[in-house]
Amino acid sequence: xxxxxxxxxxxxxxxxxxxxxxxxxxxxxxxxxxxxxxxxxxxxxxxxxxxxxxxxxxxxxxxxxxxxxxxxxxxxxxxxxxxxxxxxxxxxxxxxxxxxxxxxxxxxxxxxxxxxxxxxxxxxxxxxxxxxxxxxxxxxxxxxxxxxxxxxxxxxxxxxxxxxxxxxxxxxxxxxxxxxxxxxxxxxxxxxxxxxxxxxxxxxxxxxxxxxxxxxxxxxxxxxxxxxxxxxxxxxxxxxxxxxxxxxxxxxxxxxxxxxxxxxxxxxxxxxxxxxxxxxxxxxxxxxxxxxxxxxxxxxxxxxxxxxxxxxxxxxxxxxxxxxxxxxxxxxxxxxxxxxxxxxxxxxxxxxxxxxxxxxxxxxxxxxxxxxxxxxxxxxxxxxxxxxxxxxxxxxxxxxxxxxxxxxxxxxxxxxxxxxxxxxx
Numbered sequence: 544x545x546x547x548x549x550x551x552x553x554x555x556x557x558x559x560x561x562x563x564x565x566x567x568x569x570x571x572x573x574x575x576x577x578x579x580x581x582x583x584x585x586x587x588x589x590x591x592x593x594x595x596x597x598x599x600x601x602x603x604x605x606x607x608x609x610x611x612x613x614x615x616x617x618x619x620x621x622x623x624x625x626x627x628x629x630x631x632x633x634x635x636x637x638x639x640x641x642x643x644x645x646x647x648x649x650x651x652x653x654x655x656x657x658x659x660x661x662x663x664x665x666x667x668x669x670x671x672x673x674x675x676x677x678x679x680x681x682x683x684x685x686x687x688x689x690x691x692x693x694x695x696x697x698x699x700x701x702x703x704x705x706x707x708x709x710x711x712x713x714x715x716x717x718x719x720x721x722x723x724x725x726x727x728x729x730x731x732x733x734x735x736x737x738x739x740x741x742x743x744x745x746x747x748x749x750x751x752x753x754x755x756x757x758x759x760x761x762x763x764x765x766x767x768x769x770x771x772x773x774x775x776x777x778x779x780x781x782x783x784x785x786x787x788x789x790x791x792x793x794x795x796x797x798x799x800x801x802x803x804x805x806x807x808x809x810x811x812x813x814x815x816x817x818x819x820x821x822x823x824x825x826x827x828x829x830x831x832x833x834x835x836x837x838x839x840x841x842x843x844x845x846x847x848x849x850x851x852x853x854x855x856x857x858x859x860x861x862x863x864x865x866x867x868x869x870x871x872x873x874x875x876x877x878x879x880x881x882x883x884x885x886x887x888x889x890x891x892x893x894x895x896x897x898x899x900x901x902x903x904x905x906x907x908x909x910x911x912x913x914x915x916x917x918x919x920x921x922x923x924x925x926x927x928x929x930x931x932x933x934x935x936x937x938x939x940x941x942x943x944x945x946x947x948x949x950x951x952x953x954x955x956x957x958x959x960x961x962x963x964x965x966x967x968x
Contacts, residue, residue, distance in 0.1 A: 560587075560594055561583070561588070561591035561595075565604075568604040568607055568608075571588055571608075575614075588615075589615055593801055597872075597873045598869075600794055605793070606712070606718065608797070609714065609797075610722075618728045621674075624724075628717060634669040638669070638672055638673060638676055642697050646668045647665065649700055649703035650665045650668070653707050663716040664710060671706075671720075699735050705726050705785060706720075708796060729803050730804070730807075731780070731805075732746070743773075743776075744773070744908075745905065746805070747780065748907070750809060754813075758816060761820075768845075768846025768850070779808065779815075783799065784811070788857040788858065789857075789858055789860065790860060790861055790862075798872065807876065810872045810875045810897060814871045815856060816849075816853065818871075819853045822856065823849065875895070879895050
């Protein structure tokens, strides 16, 4: 009988949501060590972490949490991290002098690291570069004599900003390397693979489409101010918010690693732009008039103010402002309109309409750039309902006025984003 009660309690615990980070950490350690005392599954740990991460910081458990995120969503094609790190010793014989010089220069200019962490950073970047150089060399050998592939990018300066972040978070070098590689491959799909930056340009195209869906004034303002969207996207997309964000960047990364796909980067960026506009309207009554009355909209002036205030917003992120940003981000990630049909992706996490729209925009952008679409938004999707099926459950006026699926999603986003801010025209 006691044995039956123990089994029943264990079964009940597996179904429960872990409510605190301390409890989550205890269960995670038992699980990762294969302890017989562990009564939770990886799915339960992931589900519980997704509930916790949007509302509170993992605090002292951040290293454990980040390691769990990386191990739960492995990147294909990478060797074990300790083997990858050892490749750094081969850098002088493998890498070109230009790449070696770029890495050393970037390590020297990276701030907020101790001397020991700088050495770790250099080791991480050298290991990454050697691996990708050898990967390219292997492809070169495997090709026919007519090999004409453009020279690959072995090292790009933005990489040192991404690599430094897990070191600042206090991770040891092997774990920091794992987080770095995860971020580059899963959150920056194809950005660092060719000299044309076609993957990054593709994502900028996706961002353009999303902003046109929900905040078209931003695109118009940037154009009038002569500020390319590609330049605006450099820090959020290519550097994952590490170039300007200070204290709050770790909380952004908690969510980036938890979600583990490029859609979350767009969701965070959209939410931050939305907050930027909201703050600007409070600071400048004329700008509030600009956005509410299109005929008075000073596009050039607004574009300059948006760029400047967005940079200041990132620099001033703190626990309070990040909490509100993450709350809004989660709403956007989970929003499914009026649909009652649930679509689940990796780890059983519910996917919202943002995933569908990003997938569509990636396909459109790749037709223009010729780059390979990012796999994250569209892989491992259940087919219990098509996009069209689910969109037909949206309010009648949205579906009846717009026939194309992509445009319907655009209208749905406009309805969602602007209603809380009072900006819907």
